[in-house]
Amino acid sequence: MRAFTYERATSPAQAAAAVAKAPGARFIAGGTNLLDLMKLEVETPPHLVDLRDLGLNKIERTSDGGLRIGALVTNTDLASHDRVRRDYGVLTRAIVAGASGQLRNKATTAGNLLQRTRCPYFYDTDQACNKRKPGSGCAAIGGYSRQLGVIGTSQHCIATYPGDMAVAMRALGANVETVDAGGATRTISLGEFHRLPGDTPHLDTVLKPGELITAVTLPRPVAGTHVYHKVRDRASYAYALVSVAAIIRRDGTGQVAIGGIAPRPWRVEAAEAALPQGAKAVTARLLADARPTKDNAFKLPLVERTLAAVLAEVKEARA
C-alpha cells in the first residue's frame, strides 16, 4: 500500500472541497472496497477524507411519503429498518443477498453505489485495463469474460456494475442527492448515475471531482409483490451472474431491473409494458441491443429464466 495523508471531514461541503482541491483524493466511509483496492495498488489516492463524523446516517420520511436514506447508513441498518422491510421489501432482499454480514455492517449506502467492478483484469495490475489505466487496452475482450457484461458495454470495456442494492433501488425509481465543492446541491436519477463506458471507461459515474453523495431518496412505496432473485456461482458471498429486482402489481404490471449484465443496473421502462405477456416478451425488449461474448452468451437465456422464475413466484404467492 502506498503512503497517504488523512483527514476527518467536518461538513459535507468541506469534505467535497477537500477532495476537489487534492487531485486523486478519495472519500472514505466503510472502506470495504477502497481499502482492498489500495492494498492491491489498483487505487493509489494520495489523500483520504473520512466522512464518519458527518451525521449522514439517518433514514427519514420525505414530505411526499417516500424515504431519504443518508449516505452513511450501513447496509445492515438499511436492510433491517422497519419501514424498508415493510414498504420496500425488494431493497431488504437485495441487500441481504450481497456480501457477508460483517461487510454489510461496515458498507454504506453511498459506498455501495460507488463500488467498482469485479472484472478480474481490473484487479490485476499486470493486465491491460482501460478502466484502471486509460488507453492501456482491455484484457477481458478476447480473454475470460464469463462474468462480464452483455449490454451497455463498449469496444473499450465490458465490465459490469457488481452490486445488488442498486439494482433494487433502480427498480424502485431512486434518486441520488449530492453536494459539490462550492456547496451546490443536485439530484441525479439513479438511472443516469452510472455511466456507460463508451470511450471513457475509467469514469464510473456522472459525479464531478469532489462531488459527494449525501443521500438516496426513494419515491412513495409501490404496492405489489417485491422479489429479488440472484443467480450466482456460490450460494453466498458471490457476485450475481444475473439478478432480477421486481415489484409486480396485482394486475401483472410492474417495475423490473436486472443486475450482473451491464455497467449499471439495467432497467428499460418500455420493456415493462410487456410484463403481463410474460418473461420472454420482456426480455426480448430488455436485451434487444445485447452484444455478449462467446463466454457469457448464456446470460441472455438466464435473464429470461430468472425473470420467469420471479413471475412464477409472484403468481404462487398470490394463489
Ligand code: SF4
Ligand atoms: Fe478493464 Fe473493463 Fe476491460 Fe475489465 S472489461 S479489463 S474493467 S477495461
